[in-house]
Amino acid sequence: MEPDNKRIIRARDVMRKGIVSIDGMATAREAAAQMRSEKNSYLLVKKRHADDAWGILVVQDLIKGVIIAGRSPSEVNVYEIMTKPVITVPADMDIRYVARLLYRAGIRRAPVEDGGELIGMISLSSLILDSEIF
Numbered sequence: 054m055e056p057d058n059k060r061i062i063r064a065r066d067v068m069r070k071g072i073v074s075i076d077g078m079a080t081a082r083e084a085a086a087q088m089r090s091e092k093n094s095y096l097l098v099k100k101r102h103a104d105d106a107w108g109i110l111v112v113q114d115l116i117k118g119v120i121i122a123g124r125s126p127s128e129v130n131v132y133e134i135m136t137k138p139v140i141t142v143p144a145d146m147d148i149r150y151v152a153r154l155l156y157r158a159g160i161r162r163a164p165v166e167d168g169g170e171l172i173g174m175i176s177l178s179s180l181i182l183d184s185e186i187f
Contacts, residue, residue: 060185064151065144067183068165068173074099077108077132081119084110084131095162097171098135106138107164107171141166142175152180 074097075084084096098108110131118134119126140158142151144167155163155177162176180186 062148062183062185063144064142064146064148064165064175065167065173066185067148067179068144068175069179070173072097072164072171072174075110075131077101077130077135079131080127081115081124081129081131081134082126085115085126088112095174096131097139097164098131098137107141108132108135108137109139109162109164110135111161139164141171143167144172148180148186151175152177 073087073091073093073095075087077098079087087096088094095109095111098110100107108131114134114136115126118124119129140154140160140163142154142163142165144165146154151163155161155175161178162174164171165173165175
């Protein structure tokens with residue numbers, strides 16, 4: 054998959070800038086409310102300390118951990134149903150390798166990291182929606 058102009062497209066070129074995050078102690082109800090207000094289907098779960106790993110909470114986690122489990126969203130904490138650790142993508146990674154990584158890991162999105170800092174999110178759909186690629 055080579056673009057017509059042969060320029061290498063990197064993760065930073067197609068990522069959604071900014072990170073929407075939540076504390077792991079927040080309730081599932083609070084997380085769902087934040088997802089609605091931010092118009093997001095995911096939230097990154099903040100590290101508890103410098104050596105900790107990021108977590109991620111996606112809509113599927115809420116469905117499985119709350120609705121299917123028959124639990125009250127006010128009584129479930131984010132840390133109970135999130136995925137941790139999160140696979141991150143280097144900002145300079147070629148999108149061919151980003152697509153392969155996400156696909157093989159069975160995930161739809163990943164934070165983009167640059168110099169140890171999370172700077173955005175990339176998803177399989179963002180690869181398809183980018184006009185430089187398709």
